[in-house]
Amino acid sequence: xxxxxxxxxxxxxxxxxxxxxxxxxxxxxxxxxxxxxxxxxxxxxxxxxxxxxxxxxxxxxxxxxxxxxxxxxxxxxxxxxxxxxxxxxxxxxxxxxxxxxxxxxxxxxxxxxxxxxxxxxxxxxxxxxxxxxxxxxxxxxxxxxxxxxxxxxxxxxxxxxxxxxxxxxxxxxxxxxxxxxxxxxxxxxxxxxxxxxxxxxxxxxxxxxxxxxxxxxxxxxxxxxxxxxxxxxxxxxxxxxxxxxxxxxxxxxxxxxxxxxxxxxxxxxxxxx
Amino acid sequence: xxxxxxxxxxxxxxxxxxxxxxxxxxxxxxxxxxxxxxxxxxxxxxxxxxxxxxxxxxxxxxxxxxxxxxxxxxxxxxxxxxxxxxxxxxxxxxxxxxxxxxxxxxxxxxxxxxxxxxxxxxxxxxxxxxxxxxxxxxxxxxxxxxxxxxxxxxxxxxxxxxxxxxxxxxxxxxxxxxxxxxxxxxxxxxxxxxxxxxxxxxxxxxxxxxxxxxxxxxxxxxxxxxxxxxxxxxxxxxxxxxxxxxxxxxxxxxxxxxxxxxxxxxxxxxxxxxxxxxxxxxxxxxxxxxxxxxxxxxxxxxxxxxxxxxxxxxx
Numbered sequence: 001x002x003x004x005x006x007x008x009x010x011x012x013x014x015x016x017x018x019x020x021x022x023x024x025x026x027x028x029x030x031x032x033x034x035x036x037x038x039x040x041x042x043x044x045x046x047x048x049x050x051x052x053x054x055x056x057x058x059x060x061x062x063x064x065x066x067x068x069x070x071x072x073x074x075x076x077x078x079x080x081x082x083x084x085x086x087x088x089x090x091x092x093x094x095x096x097x098x099x100x101x102x103x104x105x106x107x108x109x110x111x112x113x114x115x116x117x118x119x120x121x122x123x124x125x126x127x128x129x130x131x132x133x134x135x136x137x138x139x140x141x142x143x144x145x146x147x148x149x150x151x152x153x154x155x156x157x158x159x160x161x162x163x164x165x166x167x168x169x170x171x172x173x174x175x176x177x178x179x180x181x182x183x184x185x186x187x188x189x190x191x192x193x194x195x196x197x198x199x200x201x202x203x204x205x206x207x208x209x210x211x212x213x214x215x216x217x218x219x220x221x222x223x224x225x226x227x228x229x230x231x232x233x234x235x236x237x238x239x240x241x242x243x244x245x246x247x248x249x250x251x252x253x254x255x256x257x258x259x260x261x262x263x264x265x266x267x268x269x270x271x272x273x
Numbered sequence: 274x275x276x277x278x279x280x281x282x283x284x285x286x287x288x289x290x291x292x293x294x295x296x297x298x299x300x301x302x303x304x305x306x307x308x309x310x311x312x313x314x315x316x317x318x319x320x321x322x323x324x325x326x327x328x329x330x331x332x333x334x335x336x337x338x339x340x341x342x343x344x345x346x347x348x349x350x351x352x353x354x355x356x357x358x359x360x361x362x363x364x365x366x367x368x369x370x371x372x373x374x375x376x377x378x379x380x381x382x383x384x385x386x387x388x389x390x391x392x393x394x395x396x397x398x399x400x401x402x403x404x405x406x407x408x409x410x411x412x413x414x415x416x417x418x419x420x421x422x423x424x425x426x427x428x429x430x431x432x433x434x435x436x437x438x439x440x441x442x443x444x445x446x447x448x449x450x451x452x453x454x455x456x457x458x459x460x461x462x463x464x465x466x467x468x469x470x471x472x473x474x475x476x477x478x479x480x481x482x483x484x485x486x487x488x489x490x491x492x493x494x495x496x497x498x499x500x501x502x503x504x505x506x507x508x509x510x511x512x513x514x515x516x517x518x519x520x521x522x523x524x525x526x527x528x529x530x531x532x533x534x535x536x537x538x539x540x541x542x543x544x545x546x547x548x549x550x551x552x553x554x555x556x557x558x559x560x561x562x563x564x565x566x567x568x569x570x571x572x573x574x575x576x577x578x579x580x581x582x583x584x585x586x587x588x
Contacts, residue, residue, distance in 0.1 A: 007378075028362070098357050099359050102373065105344075106376035106377060112345075268326040
């Protein structure tokens, strides 16, 4: 084997990412994630089944309805917890399965290990959540018949969907980095995850200088349809798309960097975990 | 840092308040080295430290001049078969090795070739496409061995590698270790079963309560234990005659005829004993079948040094 170091590292990253995609999509533990992402689909199916005839005829509300479902349920609950489940398991799952040592016994730097696992997580979470969001979006419009389909396939319908999908993918990068780090730090990372969810939920009611410390603040800046956050929400100047992108990617990169530093000191003491 | 030895310099490892190993100084050369100690003595901790799965609380470890802090270099040269009996969910023997080799950076064709070669070496070719979860204990042990040596490492660290193997499997694996050591590799094998280590090792490291109590070739180690007389078993046609002559020597502590075995002699001066014994044989015309050390075994030495058995017996 006479390959250059960057080439070998690239292969290692791809191998790890592929392995993580397989684990995240097809293992028995993925069932919890599929149940979670099945919730908005089930809700939209029920809505379609029991929608009164008068509402069916009017497709104009569908765009706003999806915006509300996306803000309050998909992004703040489904996307958040699906990322938590997928990324926390990248390291913590292997520690619990007592199989992490096989990866640690490979000739790869801990930075390569963290990047490979992270990318695998991002691909898996994005695949699952992009599909969920798209199906939910379609299910919101379909019950309205031809008018709904026309709205869905119109320029704004497709553009809105693309914006929502961008938010979902960016959320996978940002929440993913955070939850991977949490999986390295905490024995039960779901506790800090729930605390962080609390913080993200409170964001609309926080002053502007605290809003910048949440991911959702930047993510919603890409939302194509504004939603009302209630009477008590404190309004802040919207973030421009490039600042939001920069903030999300910089924070994600920083969290991945910290995770790689933590991983350098990772020890195999399964009995203590 | 020695480029061809494994070095421990004043290494200690604590798990919180609990001591793992304490002030270990070691230098391991190539060949087959046995790491011996009862359960909980610190064998696995020592092996984990060697391979970077644990970091020393104090001191320094170097493997062929490489610090375990650099896994990207270390694991090109080291393979480790741990005691953990868990595997990635859903893996087959073949996919498990293919993944490991892909992580080494091998292209698929070469990874496949090496994976099949490693499976053949441990006798698992037929079970290659079966899930590891359905393997017997012995097969799981073999696949771990295949994982440890599939990338052709210079150092093999094997933690209790014979656990769970049947006698035939043990014999095959012992042959494999010997073969690998003869190829000039470092093969470090831990065991709490002393006669196993006796059979396979060139040298031995004895650990107890987290401290190294002896290291080196077993004969050398035995020679340094002056508190216990050296025992020699003589098989000859007239043991009583030899015994009576031996009692004339000052350093003879005991000479006892053991039925069906021979004359068991305990002496505090082995070199002088062998000199004088030759004289006795010539003078008396006794026909000697064998003269062999009776306590130059790991078991005896361990007993002398630690003063207790290992508990594991001789399975």
